[in-house]
Amino acid sequence: MTAANKNKRFKAKHQRLVLVVVALIALIGAGLLATWALRNQASYFYVPSEMLEAPPAPDRAVRLGGMVQTGSIKTDDDGVTIHFLVGDGKETVPVAFSGIVPALFVEGSGVVAEGHLRRDGTFQADNLLAKHDENYMPRELENMTETEVKQTVAETYQ
Amino acid sequence: MIAEIGLAALWLAFALALLQLAAGVMAVNNPDTPLAALVRPVASVQAVLCALAFGALLLLFARTDLSVSLVAANSHSAKPLIFKLAGAWGNHEGSMLLWVTVMAIAGGLIAIIERRLPERTMIATLSAQAFVGLGFYAFLLFSSNPFERLPQPVPEGMGLNPLLQDIGLAFHPPTLYFGYVGLSVAFSFAVGALITRQVTPDFARVMRPWILGAWIFLTLGITAGSYWAYYELGWGGWWFWDPVENASLMPWLAATALLHSVSVLASRDALRTWTIMLGVVAFSMSMIGTFLVRSGILTSVHAFAVDPERGSFILALLAIYIGGALVLFALRANTVAEGQRFSIVSREGALVVNNVALSAILGIVLLGTLYPLFTEAFGVKVSVGPPYFNPVSAIFVVPMLVVLCVGPLLRWRHDSMKRIRPSLITVGLAVLAALAAALIIGGTDLLPFIGILLSAGVAVGSLLPLRGRSLRRLPLAVWGMVVAHFGIAVALFGMAADSAFTQEELVAAQIGQSTTVGPWSVTLDDVEPIAGPNWTALEGRLLVSYKGGALYELDPQSRNFWTPFQQTSESALLTRWNGQLYAVIGDDAGQGRWQLRLWWKPFVTWIWYGGVLIALGGFLSLIGRVAVDLRRRSAERRIAQRHEEAVS
Numbered sequence: 049m050t051a052a053n054k055n056k057r058f059k060a061k062h063q064r065l066v067l068v069v070v071a072l073i074a075l076i077g078a079g080l081l082a083t084w085a086l087r088n089q090a091s092y093f094y095v096p097s098e099m100l101e102a103p104p105a106p107d108r109a110v111r112l113g114g115m116v117q118t119g120s121i122k123t124d125d126d127g128v129t130i131h132f133l134v135g136d137g138k139e140t141v142p143v144a145f146s147g148i149v150p151a152l153f154v155e156g157s158g159v160v161a162e163g164h165l166r167r168d169g170t171f172q173a174d175n176l177l178a179k180h181d182e183n184y185m186p187r188e189l190e191n192m193t194e195t196e197v198k199q200t201v202a203e204t205y206q
Numbered sequence: 207m208i209a210e211i212g213l214a215a216l217w218l219a220f221a222l223a224l225l226q227l228a229a230g231v232m233a234v235n236n237p238d239t240p241l242a243a244l245v246r247p248v249a250s251v252q253a254v255l256c257a258l259a260f261g262a263l264l265l266l267f268a269r270t271d272l273s274v275s276l277v278a279a280n281s282h283s284a285k286p287l288i289f290k291l292a293g294a295w296g297n298h299e300g301s302m303l304l305w306v307t308v309m310a311i312a313g314g315l316i317a318i319i320e321r322r323l324p325e326r327t328m329i330a331t332l333s334a335q336a337f338v339g340l341g342f343y344a345f346l347l348f349s350s351n352p353f354e355r356l357p358q359p360v361p362e363g364m365g366l367n368p369l370l371q372d373i374g375l376a377f378h379p380p381t382l383y384f385g386y387v388g389l390s391v392a393f394s395f396a397v398g399a400l401i402t403r404q405v406t407p408d409f410a411r412v413m414r415p416w417i418l419g420a421w422i423f424l425t426l427g428i429t430a431g432s433y434w435a436y437y438e439l440g441w442g443g444w445w446f447w448d449p450v451e452n453a454s455l456m457p458w459l460a461a462t463a464l465l466h467s468v469s470v471l472a473s474r475d476a477l478r479t480w481t482i483m484l485g486v487v488a489f490s491m492s493m494i495g496t497f498l499v500r501s502g503i504l505t506s507v508h509a510f511a512v513d514p515e516r517g518s519f520i521l522a523l524l525a526i527y528i529g530g531a532l533v534l535f536a537l538r539a540n541t542v543a544e545g546q547r548f549s550i551v552s553r554e555g556a557l558v559v560n561n562v563a564l565s566a567i568l569g570i571v572l573l574g575t576l577y578p579l580f581t582e583a584f585g586v587k588v589s590v591g592p593p594y595f596n597p598v599s600a601i602f603v604v605p606m607l608v609v610l611c612v613g614p615l616l617r618w619r620h621d622s623m624k625r626i627r628p629s630l631i632t633v634g635l636a637v638l639a640a641l642a643a644a645l646i647i648g649g650t651d652l653l654p655f656i657g658i659l660l661s662a663g664v665a666v667g668s669l670l671p672l673r674g675r676s677l678r679r680l681p682l683a684v685w686g687m688v689v690a691h692f693g694i695a696v697a698l699f700g701m702a703a704d705s706a707f708t709q710e711e712l713v714a715a716q717i718g719q720s721t722t723v724g725p726w727s728v729t730l731d732d733v734e735p736i737a738g739p740n741w742t743a744l745e746g747r748l749l750v751s752y753k754g755g756a757l758y759e760l761d762p763q764s765r766n767f768w769t770p771f772q773q774t775s776e777s778a779l780l781t782r783w784n785g786q787l788y789a790v791i792g793d794d795a796g797q798g799r800w801q802l803r804l805w806w807k808p809f810v811t812w813i814w815y816g817g818v819l820i821a822l823g824g825f826l827s828l829i830g831r832v833a834v835d836l837r838r839r840s841a842e843r844r845i846a847q848r849h850e851e852a853v854s
Binding site for chain 2: 063064067070071074075077078079081082083085086089090091092093109111123126127128146147148149151152162175
C-alpha cells in the first residue's frame, strides 16, 4: 500500500469528524459574523428626548417614535413633502417625510418614523409606520411614557 | 349544535392521539402485543375526527353563526362567502385548528400508505406524530377553543381585518400550513428512526416525498405571500425581512437543506446523522415560526391576539418538543453507524456545501429575527432590517450558488474537475457575458451586480445536466432538479434587476397632468368616488403608455372599509414581460392635486415566476419519485404472484 493511499484511507476514516468540524466552523463563523453585523446594523429606537440627549450619527439608520404633535403637520408646495413634530411629552423633534402617509397617520396619534437624523437636527424619515388598524400598532409604541400608553390604549380600544 | 359536534370531535381526536401515543410506546419494544395493530387505525380515525371538527368550523363561518364567539369576533354577515370561509382561518383559534387538522391528516396518511419501513420504525414514528399532535390539541382545547359559545348571540359580527379580505387569504395560510405541518412528518420519521436506530436509504426514500410535498407548499406559500405583500401593502417592496416573513423562510431553508441531504442518504447512504438532525431542525423552525407569529410577541397583521398565556403555552410546547428531540439526538446520534464515504469533489461534496451554506443562512436569519426580542429583554429597542440581512446572508448565498452552477454535473462518490471542464468553461462564458452586459448598463450596487452575474451562471449551469441526454427518457426527478435550479436563476435575476433598475416617481398631480417614470408616461385622467360591498373608495384613472405606445388604463384606489373602519390603498399594476408599472394613489394634496406614487420595476415579476418554477420543479420530482415507487411496488407484487403460481 502506498503512502498516498494510506493517507486517503486515514482521511476517509475520519470523514464524519472532518465534516462535523467543517460544518461547525462555518456555523460558528456565521454566528460571529451575524453578531458583529447585528451590533453595527440594527437600527435603534429613540423617543424624542433620548434623541436630543444623545443624537445618533447622521448616517445611522434609526427609528424615532412618539406622538404627532397637534397642529404641527405642514405640507410643502410640492404636495408630497410633509413636516411635523414628534413629541414624547417632554421634547419634540422635527420630522420631514416625502411620500404617501399611512392611513392612520393623524395629529395626536402615535407614529414610528424610520430614517436618519440630518445634521440640521431634522429627522429625515424614509418610511412612516402608524397604526394599521385598531388591533395593530408598532410595537415600539407599546411602552412609551405612562400618559401616552393610556392615550394610545384609549384610542386603541375605544 | 354544530359547534358542539365540532368540539366533541376535537376532544375525541385528542383522546385518540393519547391512545395512539400510549399504544405506540408500549408496542415499540414489544411488537407482538395486540396494541401494535391499534396504532395505524387509531391514527386514521384521529385524522377523520379532526377533519370533522374543522368542517364544523367552516360550516359555522359559512352560516355566520353569531352565537359562537369566534364567528362573532371575526366575521360579518355582509361578507362575500369566500371571505366568510377564509375567515375561519383568519384568526388565532381557527388557524391553530387548521394546523392540527393538517397534522392529523398527514399522520393518518402515513399510517394508511406507508408500508416499506420496518413496523417498529413506523410505530415509533406514529407515536412521535401523536406526541406532537397532543400538545397542539391541548393548546386548542385548554387555551384557544374555537367552538366557544357566547352567553348571548350578538346581532352582528365584528368583521374581518380588511387587509385580510383578499383572495390571497383564502390560499396563503393553508398553503404555508401544509408546508409547516408537512415537516412534522419528517420530524416524526427522524425521531422514529432515532428510537429504532434504523437510518437507511429506504428510510430516506420513504421520508423524501413528504419533505418534497411540504417544501413545495412552503415554496408556493412564500412566493404567494411575497406577491401578496407586494401588491396589497402598496409599498412597492416584495420582501421586508419582517419577522413573520422570516418565520416562513426559516423552515424553507431547513427543508431545502433536508431535501438535498435526504437525496444523498437515499442514493448513497451517506450523511445519516446530518439528515436526522435536519429533520429535527426543520420542524423546529416551523414551530418557532408559529411561536413568533401566534404568541403575540411580534405585533403584526399575522398576530391575531396578544395573550401572554398563549405565548407561554406555545413556548412550553416548543421547549418540550425541540428540547426532547435534541436530547434524543444527542443520546442516539453516536449509535447510528457511519454511512458511505465520498471525496470532496463529488456530488455529495457539492451537496455538503449546499447544506452547510443553507444552515449558515438559517442561523443568520434566526439570529437577526430573535435579536430584537433579546435586546428588548434588556430594555433596548432595536429593529433589524435589510442592511443586516442582505449583505450577511449574501456571504453564504454567493458561494452556495457558485457551487450550484457545477454541483449537479458532478458524479456521486468521486469525480474530478477536469472531467467537467467544458461545462465549467460554458458557465464561465455565461457569467462573462452577463458581466459585459451589466457593465454596459452600469449604475448598480454591488449585491444586485453579483446577483445578475450569478443568475446567468446558475441559469446556464442548471441546464447543463440535460446536455447529451435523451430528453424524452430523462427521469422526471432530473427534470425537476433542472427546473427548480433554473427557477432559482430566474428569481435571482428578478430580485437583482428590481433592486438595480427600479425607478420611482412621487408627485402631486392635477387632473390632466402628465408625468414620466422610466419608459412610461402617466396621465392622471380623473379621480372619482366609487362604492363596493363593504367599502367606499376614491379611484384614480391613470392613462399610461410605454415608450409612447398604446394607452392603457390603471385604476389605483384608496379604500375605506367600515366593518371595522380602516383605510387601505389598493395599488394598480400593469404587467409587461419585462417588468411592472406599479401605481398608488394617496391623499388629496390640496389645490385640486392628488398624490401619486409610481414605480417602474424591470423584471420584478421574474421573482415570482422563479418561485413558481422552483415549486414546479419540486412537483415534477415528487411525481417522478412516486411513479418510480409505484412501479417498483407493482413489479414486486408481480414477482410474488409468479412465485406463488410457480410453487402451486
